[in-house]
Amino acid sequence: MDTIQAYSLMCMIRLFEEAIERLFLEGRIMGTAHTCIGQEAVAVGTAAALDARDAMTTTHRGHGHFLARGADPKRVMAELFGRETGYSRGRGGSQMMMDPAIGFFGANGITGGSIPFAAGVALDAKLRDTGRVTVCFFGDGASNQGVFHETLNLAALWKLPVLFVVENNGYAMSTPTARGLANPHIADRASAYGITGVSVDGNDFFAVRDGVAQHAAACRAGQGPVLLECVTYRLSGHSRGDPRVYRSREEEAAAWENDPILRLETHLKVDGTLTDDAAKTLREKAQACVDDAIRFAESSPLPDSASLQEDLFA
Numbered sequence: 411m412d413t414i415q416a417y418s419l420m421c422m423i424r425l426f427e428e429a430i431e432r433l434f435l436e437g438r439i440m441g442t443a444h445t446c447i448g449q450e451a452v453a454v455g456t457a458a459a460l461d462a463r464d465a466m467t468t469t470h471r472g473h474g475h476f477l478a479r480g481a482d483p484k485r486v487m488a489e490l491f492g493r494e495t496g497y498s499r500g501r502g503g504s505q506m507m508m509d510p511a512i513g514f515f516g517a518n519g520i521t522g523g524s525i526p527f528a529a530g531v532a533l534d535a536k537l538r539d540t541g542r543v544t545v546c547f548f549g550d551g552a553s554n555q556g557v558f559h560e561t562l563n564l565a566a567l568w569k570l571p572v573l574f575v576v577e578n579n580g581y582a583m584s585t586p587t588a589r590g591l592a593n594p595h596i597a598d599r600a601s602a603y604g605i606t607g608v609s610v611d612g613n614d615f616f617a618v619r620d621g622v623a624q625h626a627a628a629c630r631a632g633q634g635p636v637l638l639e640c641v642t643y644r645l646s647g648h649s650r651g652d653p654r655v656y657r658s659r660e661e662e663a664a665a666w667e668n669d670p671i672l673r674l675e676t677h678l679k680v681d682g683t684l685t686d687d688a689a690k691t692l693r694e695k696a697q698a699c700v701d702d703a704i705r706f707a708e709s710s711p712l713p714d715s716a717s718l719q720e721d722l723f724a
Contacts (some may be wrong), residue, residue, distance in 0.1 A: 413678060416615055417684065419454050419477070420615070422483070423454070425697050426483060427445035434650040438708075446473060446644075447645045448645030448646065449577055451613050451671075452642055453478040455614075456475075457479050458619045464544070465545070467524040467531070479513065481497070486507065487704055493710035495707075495710040496710075501713065505517045522557050525552065525555075532565065532571050532572035542571065544571065549576065550582055565634070569635075571629040571632070573625055576637065576639050578596055578641050578642065579644040585656075597637055606628070607639070608625065612640030613673060
């Protein structure tokens, strides 16, 4: 993935997520969703550093990760609309999508729920000697879950090829990091398990891409797991309808100045890779992609009620 592709993909993810928020407000999508507006550099930077054989697990805030990994925006949108053409045939919604064919092993509605699952995928890779690295996304709030510590301990003991990527976006729902973590530097927790812990600027595409590439290579070489902290900011609310009363509009305005898409665009213009006209064209193409996805979703059929018990395992 070159930098122009990365910029285009980040724009598409941003516009996709903004559309999701709008569609909920308009009552065209039901249920709930958690958008990753402001965190696009983590998703795309990570995807840019991975091999096709690698695996990824995500959280309740996982649309961006899935799209960055190569998911079809039409099928993602269809799932959000509850349509048969969605990744879970309209039965899972925002938090229950996966596609093993592209190495994406799904989101999880349980905070920290994908952490042990990622370790299991990594254990399979080690036992089969496939060379696969598993990237496990989770948030700063999930780093306080017991399963985080249990899994890091086992992963370290067994030297599993798993890269734990914590998106430290400043808030666990409405709880600021400073009020929820005795030590706000989550990467420091790696030392308790004798593994590498590194913190990078999660709003810098290049910092994320290079950090993931370096440490994924170490995981692949048999050196065991790594904890990579990407410090970013959730520009949107926790979920739809969140009035964000727990932070000021001044804080948000300052965060928008550190917008990862704006930063990448500025970098590409300075080095001559991107012009104003080219950026405008790429954004228009990204918007057309999202518009097409919405049309596809709304024109897709709802699941047949007679089939709703298919594919159930409990």
